[in-house]
Amino acid sequence: MTSESHNPGGDGSDAPRRLNFVEQIIEDDRKAGKWDGRVCTRFPPEPNGYLHIGHAKSIHLNFGLAQRYGGTCYLRFDDTNPIKEEQEYIDSIIADVQWLGYDLTDRIFYASDYFQQMYDWAVQLVKAGKAYVCDLNAEEVREYRGTLTEAGKNSPYRDRGVEENLDLLDRMRKGEFPDGSRTLRAKIDMTSPNMNLRDPAMYRILHAKHPRTGDAWCIYPMYDWAHGLEDSIERITHSICTLEFENHRPLYDWFLDALGIYHPRQIEFAKLLLNYTVMSKRKLIELVRGGHVRGWDDPRMATISGLRRRGVTPVALKTFCSEIGVAKFNSTIDLGRLEYSIREDLNLRAPRVMAVLNPLKVVITNYPEDQVDELDAVNNPEDASAGTRKVPFSRELYIERDDFMEDPPRKFFRLGPGREVRMRYAYFVTCQEAVKDAAGNIVELRCTYDPATRGGDSPDGRKVKGTLHWVSAKHAVDAEVRLYDRLFSVENPNKVEEGQAWTDHINPDSLKVLENAKLEPNWREAADKATWSDDTARVQFERTGYFALDADTETAGKPVFNRTVTLKDTWAKIAGK
């Protein structure tokens, strides 16, 4: 699949897409003959949570780069902190990357597999006088570190002899000391304006069981120490990370240079920010644990598993990632942009079906009691090969409540008293009467139809302003439909006022469950006209949106659908004004 490297959604020409700044760097490096022109990248998540759409951007960047330049991209778990990491997260991350469509065969690595090598290198640095065991506790280290504007002070343990350091490090590893009592530190510069260079910790003591190494270790490497080594071991050429690691690059380089080992190039880019959503793992985890959503894969979550359950396709996610670009500027992408990519893909591929979400009964008074018409309906107007299906029409139908107004305003093209509209693929129908209950609610419409308009066209050339979707009452299949809206009611949920919590901005109407939806009987036949890489059934309910069949269907006793995204709705826009 190379289409992504060509002008996606661009001017229609075959001209190669303009390079982003990372590609520019890589091409320059290749021209300069670095790493023999090889390109090897990696996506290095810590398995301490589920992946979200921001990770999708990074995955797409890293795997995409490898694809583009004929290189390789690995999935590497940066599992250096056993306190936060779990096997469940490892499994979910692998599943998510595969779902996106990337081949992981022989490409999954773990930082924990390199622990011994890392330790040997640490010994090497101690021997070279470039690292030392420090007995300061966490609070003391903080005091010695100084501040952003004041230099730090050297640790009193900084000038220990090599032999003593070696002995202490060995005993740290053997478990002779309690957690937090000592660290191994790099000997760099306590006066550096870059805080990361003020003798950063390389190892801390953690008597914790690691998901993969168990109790083999009680000292664990810090990110800065470990990450470059991992990259070096795997012969990564371009180590791509987010902007907040920019200040860490001098340290990344320092460790590799001090060791004199293979040295990749770190490049930083701006991570994805989306409005109306939260993206940090901490907040995502809080949404789940706080019961604000049903789980990591709740369709309102920005997690990859949530988007998947919502019905978003890997293709849509990847075009989205291509089109937002890669840069060093911290920007926020409009959610509408993601919706656009989703509609763009689903419009082409999703079979159409008629479904009434909020049913209102319609009786066609001049239609014979026991008659049934089988009408032809197009499965996908964007794809002739999807064919047609039969839809039954009878005396009693359901239409959408929103498609009738007793006192219609200007520009409302749907049903009203005395108005004629088309029932899609069926007949022209005229509303004669709205039947109300004692409370004044409309409970039924009495209409007449014109038999001459069978199929949906009038032989006398009569035009009609509106076309409605409908379902034959006696053929209808009951369904549950879940309508989702943005999880937050404010553009930036991270910004909180004094005395408020970010969770206060959760949109109370982000989920609306419709228990009483009506589906046309042949929906499954139509749905099966399309195949999807993940076997999720996706359809368009005509005039309302794109929907995906939820796994809860198994236990619900009727089909359960998640609304992935609405159709563009210009009437809603007009009505809103």
Add this chain to the structure above:
RNA sequence: UGGCCCGUGGUGUAAUCGGUAACACGACUGACUCUGGAUCAGUUAUUCGGGGUUCGAGUCCCUGCGGGCCAGCCA
């Protein structure tokens, strides 16, 4: 009163290294339409400010302003 990074229409990203600021999304018109969808045509709007170098600056230099990141034994 530290260091590093970044400022291009409403939004996001380009402009191949100094040579006519473009593409996409959005918004707004109109055409077409058996989905108020899709499609098609069109309109709108851009280089943070101030200096400087140059025939010529979004691009280079200086300066101001604005934003982001950094004081975990997290990643």
